[in-house]
Amino acid sequence: MLSRDEYLAEWSRWHGGTDPASSRLVHGWLTLAYTLARSVAWLPPLGATALGLLVALAAVGPALAGGAWLVAAGLLVGLSGLLDSLDGALALAGGRASRRGYVLDSAVDRLTEAGYAVTLWVAGAPGWLAALFGALCWLPDYLRARAGQAGVAETGSISVWERPTRVVMTGFTVGGAGVVAAAGLTGVAGVGDVPAAVVTAGAAVGSLLGVVGTAQLGFSLRRALEDQPPR
Structure with missing residues (x-):
């Protein structure tokens, strides 16, 4: 298995040269995923991907029950996110990364974020706000994907x-x-x-962060697109 620094360098290569050290949260999150990957190196990355999706969708149940069950829903959301990062760490650090797995992981990420939006909705957030939260989870990665199709190799700055x-x-x-x-x-x-x-307040703050983050990414990708030669 790769060392932590080698894993972070490999993660950067798969993400358009983005430096994870530019964000303490992202760097810490990836380091945690790598640490867990070392202890469960036998687990197939696809298994972690599938388990992460199932856990994310399972959070809807206790969120719907409400009350103190919301604590369980929050823990399941956190666990699903950790499993999502774990599958990438297993693939990259274990030398099992592939383009097919990369695309599948991105698709599963979008499904889990739809699950997060539903969880917020059944937990008490207005439907329109939960839908906005979910859309802003999807939008940055959609912009990155479209920019990549337009010839941009970088994924934009971390927002x-x-x-x-x-x-x-x-x-x-x-x-x-x-x-x-x-x-x-x-x-x-x-x-x-x-x-x-x-x-409702948490979903609103998250949506505000989504707007700011999407704007940050948009400015970064705009500069990269302007540097591309005309087709």
């Missing part, structure tokens, strides 16, 4: 709205609402359903 941020925002939002419910703060005068208000 405030990368995959780890989306997982952390969803997990902490839903889990935090569960902690509030477990503490008995289910209704306050002038606020109503406090756990639902927490989920």
Whole structure:
């Protein structure tokens, strides 16, 4: 298995030369995934990919139950994100990376983020806000994919709205609402359903980060597209 530095360099190569050290959250997230990959090197990357999707979809159940069950939903969201990074670490550090696996992993990421949006919705966020949150999870990677088709080799600078941020925002939002419910703060005068208000606030903050992150990425990709020779 590759060393950590070799793994991070390989991750950068597969992501258009992006330096993971430019974001503490991304760097820390990848380092955690690599550490776990070393202990479960026997696990096939595809197995981790499938398990991550199943765990993400499973979070909808306890989110729908509400109350203290929201803590379980938040933990499942976090676990799904970790499994998603684990499959990449297993593939890259173990020398098993392939273009087919890269595409499959990207497709599964979009499905899990749809699951996050549904989790926020059933946990109390308005439908339109949950849908906006989900769309802003999809948009940056869609822009990167289209820019790649236009000849841009780089994936753009790391923004405030990368995959780890989306997982952390969803997990902490839903889990935090569960902690509030477990503490008995289910209704306050002038606020109503406090756990639902927490989920709504978290989804709104996440959506704001999504707008900012997409703008950051858009400016970065625009410069890269302007440098491309005309077809």
